[in-house]
Amino acid sequence: MKYNNRFSLVLILSLLLLMAAGCGSSSTHSSNDQKQVSYEPSTLHVYAGAGLRQPLDEIGTAFQEKYNCTVEYTYGGSAQNCNQILLLKKGDVFVPGAEEELEPLRKAEMISREKRVIYHIPVIAVSVNSPIKISSVADLAKPGVKVGLGDPSANPIGKVAEKILEKNNIAKDVEKNVTVRTPTVNELIAYLGLEQIHASIVWEENTVNAKDKINVIHIPDEQNLIKTIPLAELTCSVKPEMSKQFCDFCAGEGMEIFKKHGYKPYEGN
Numbered sequence: 001m002k003y004n005n006r007f008s009l010v011l012i013l014s015l016l017l018l019m020a021a022g023c024g025s026s027s028t029h030s031s032n033d034q035k036q037v038s039y040e041p042s043t044l045h046v047y048a049g050a051g052l053r054q055p056l057d058e059i060g061t062a063f064q065e066k067y068n069c070t071v072e073y074t075y076g077g078s079a080q081n082c083n084q085i086l087l088l089k090k091g092d093v094f095v096p097g098a099e100e101e102l103e104p105l106r107k108a109e110m111i112s113r114e115k116r117v118i119y120h121i122p123v124i125a126v127s128v129n130s131p132i133k134i135s136s137v138a139d140l141a142k143p144g145v146k147v148g149l150g151d152p153s154a155n156p157i158g159k160v161a162e163k164i165l166e167k168n169n170i171a172k173d174v175e176k177n178v179t180v181r182t183p184t185v186n187e188l189i190a191y192l193g194l195e196q197i198h199a200s201i202v203w204e205e206n207t208v209n210a211k212d213k214i215n216v217i218h219i220p221d222e223q224n225l226i227k228t229i230p231l232a233e234l235t236c237s238v239k240p241e242m243s244k245q246f247c248d249f250c251a252g253e254g255m256e257i258f259k260k261h262g263y264k265p266y267e268g269n
Contacts, residue, residue: 009196034042043070044242045090046080048182049155051098051206052229055261056095059254063246071246077154077183085110085234092237093246097185097203098156098227105232113233114241117251120227121204124158124217125189137223139172140199148197154183160225161201168223176254181261205262227267 048056053075060071061216074081078096082104085091089110098120105111120241126134130195140147149159165171179197182188188200193213207216231247233240250258255265 002096009142019038031224034132037119042044042239043072043240044092044239044246045072046081046093046246047074047076047085047091048094048095049078049081049229050075050186051155051157051203052184053093054209055205055254055258055263058257058261059250062253062257063249064075065241066249067245068197069242077195078156080183081155085236089236091234092233092239092243094232095250096156096232097229098137098160099230100159100227101156102230102232105234110235112234112235112237113244114230115251116228116266116268117255118258118266120156120229121264122157122164122201122219122224122226123204123207124199124219125192125202125207125210125212126199126215126217127197128213128215129195132198134199135217137168137219140165140177140201141170142177145177145199146179146197147174147177147179148182148188148191148200149178150185150188150201152182155185156227157188157201159201164201164219164223164225169223202220208262231262 014020055210056073059077060073070113074084078098078101081094081096082101084092084105086108094102100114102111102114119250124137124140132142134140134145139145143234149161152158162171165199180191182221185202188202189198189206189210193210205217207214231250233247237243260267
């Protein structure tokens with residue numbers, strides 16, 4: 001009986017020690033998990049116009065490699081992106097196709113800092129196999145020309161194209177020739193490549209990778225409306241320092257990437 005009591009006591013003490021050791025192991029594991037989570041790379045969410053995809057994808061890759069983070073883009077029409085930011089109040093940076101697209105966010109006081117970085121220059125893009133000679137803005141009003149334009153309610157190039165046509169007093173005549181309006185400028189390039197339209201007004205840089213399918217007609221400055229593309233840091237950003245770093249990177253090291261894709265640096269900063 002005496003032996004059994006000693007054995008029971010030893011057994012109880014052993015169990016207590018094992019439980020203590022088990023608790024210590026669990027605590028250490030939990031601490032390691034916390035450490036790993038807290039050091040995971042951050043993610044920056046950038047809204048951007050669909051026509052800016054090529055340079056921004058490349059800039060995003062360079063930024064990720066330099067700062068060990070992730071850049072996630074939401075590409076789309078600038079109006080659509082702006083509405084999404086206003087509705088969700090989430091995101092870090094907005095890069096629209098033209099500066100005036102920031103106005104709703106300015107009114108809502110959702111921009112902490114903005115910076116002009118590059119010019120957006122409208123040009124006339126003509127299908128290489130167009131059966132009708134097009135060499136000026138006025139030629140878009142010729143009978144039989146199939147014209148594609150951006151949707152002015154969805155993207156900056158649509159709004160700018162309308163203003164250019166109004167400025168040159170041919171808006172009504174060109175409207176008769178419009179066969180399609182698209183939510184993004186990339187779709188206009190696709191229509192030209194497929195020869196479903198003869199001509200369009202697009203941004204100059206959108207034609208860089210389509211020279212085999214598109215002829216570019218430059219619009220004289222007095223007939224044109226040249227825009228600027230800004231970078232806007234959002235007040236709803238949960239990573240304001242990283243947002244600033246990204247915008248500074250775009251305007252600095254990223255400028256060579258913009259230039260490679262046909263953009264011209266803004267000269268007024």
